[in-house]
Amino acid sequence: MTNLRRSIVLKNRPKGLPALQDFLLETDAVPEPGAGEVLTRTLWLSLDPGMRVRLNETKTYAARAEIGAPMPGETVGQVIASRNPRFSPGQVVVGGRGWQSHIVTSGNALVVLPPGVPPSTYLGVLGMPGTTAYSGMKDIGQPKPGETVVVSAASGAVGSVAGQLAKRAGARAIGIAGGADKCRFVCEQLGFDDCIDHRAVDDLPAALKRACPDGIDVYFENVGGDVQLAVFPLMNTFGRMIMCGMAAEYSDTVPRPGPNLGSTFLKRLRIQGFICGDHPEYYAEWRALAAPWIAEGSLRYREDIVDGLENANEAFIAMLTGRNFGKTLVRVAEPEAA
Incomplete structure (x- = not known):
């Protein structure tokens, strides 16, 4: 495992459509999890149009992105270190947040993904x-x-x-x-x-x-x-x-x-x-309903996949201008064998 973490941070608050120079790629040491925390290596990053309103100075329904801080975004990751008894290295989980290659988060925020459908779907059709x-x-x-x-x-x-x-x-x-x-x-x-x-x-x-x-x-x-x-x-x-x-x-x-x-x-x-x-309980309700539909092929979806965390800002801008086709995802890394 590399000992460096890559993060894309917000450099400037955009005026109008975001530009590539509004973001900055930084590196630092991969953090260690504290008590009750889990360290994940990001596999998939979700890009969503609603992220744009979080770049503004004004208050909205979600916490705004801060200058110099990693961009917010939900991820699917693989556990590589855990100080939470509910999680073990090798598990694939959803719930970590940030445009980062490695994320430390509370175990309370994570859900272990079951087998049966691709992990990326938990950021899109099942997310x-x-x-x-x-x-x-x-x-x-x-x-x-x-x-x-x-x-x-x-x-x-x-x-x-x-x-x-x-x-x-x-x-x-x-x-x-x-x-x-x-x-x-x-x-x-x-x-x-x-x-x-x-x-x-x-x-x-x-x-x-x-x-x-x-x-x-x-x-x-x-x-x-x-x-x-x-x-x-x-x-x-x-x-x-x-x-x-x-x-x-x-x-x-x-x-x-x-x-x-x-x-x-x-x-x-x-x-x-x-x-x-508004209704967090709907996540489990929807997944229970929709996962069988996906498995049988009766619920269709399309993913627009971009490879590399360093390309997330360009993919984000493309999505905001309608140049994506389906759910926009960044493939950050491939899972490692447990």
Whole structure:
């Protein structure tokens, strides 16, 4: 085992879209775990759009990233040293946090991964993104047979699961994605009924109206911006808008104008925001439900894998500009034989 740890730290708070020079690769000694702690060697690092809001000075729902500190991000790692009786060297665990090659964390934050599905899925379809889709649909969207559900960023880690849950509920699923390949994947692999390429259409509201002739009952919001403006007028009476994220606006320096909210009472719309951490118990509930679906192949997912911790900042920027395809992951290292 190398005695050096690599970390990507935040160098500058970005103004607008982050740039490569806003991050810095540093090295220091691999730390030793204290009492009750576990040292893991990172195998997989999760990159998620919501990380962008943590780079700002303003307070948000999660702790902000600090200048000079490692970037936050969930990891899957392999235990290499433990002072916690629940963990042994060689085990693969999820829950360590940081853009680092080695992480010391409390054993209370870690979960040993069972065999049966790839460990990377616990950062994507079985992790926070999949649980987020499940939580939003279960508590807010509640799709019913015959309803129309629209999902933005439909090929992404959250949207892909949200649309498949809508189909399982008997609803009609319409995706919005950027690019012909993504739309083809959404329809042919994920089973959506239709998908609109927002980069290819000249009139997004008109294209969306053609795809949703009976209006929209449920909207799973991941991007905001022009997509949200196109969706809002088509919402049906008693429609539900699941406000999960607005990735297209995270790097804006000036807030964009939103839709006129008069129809919220005229149509009795339900517009509700949430975060996955509102119901931490949903993680185990979702994994118990979804792991068999993945094993049998009925729940589909796609991973966009970048190799090397040193490339995490470039992959992060690419994801924020929509150049990823599926769940963005950094493969930091390969597991070692126990």
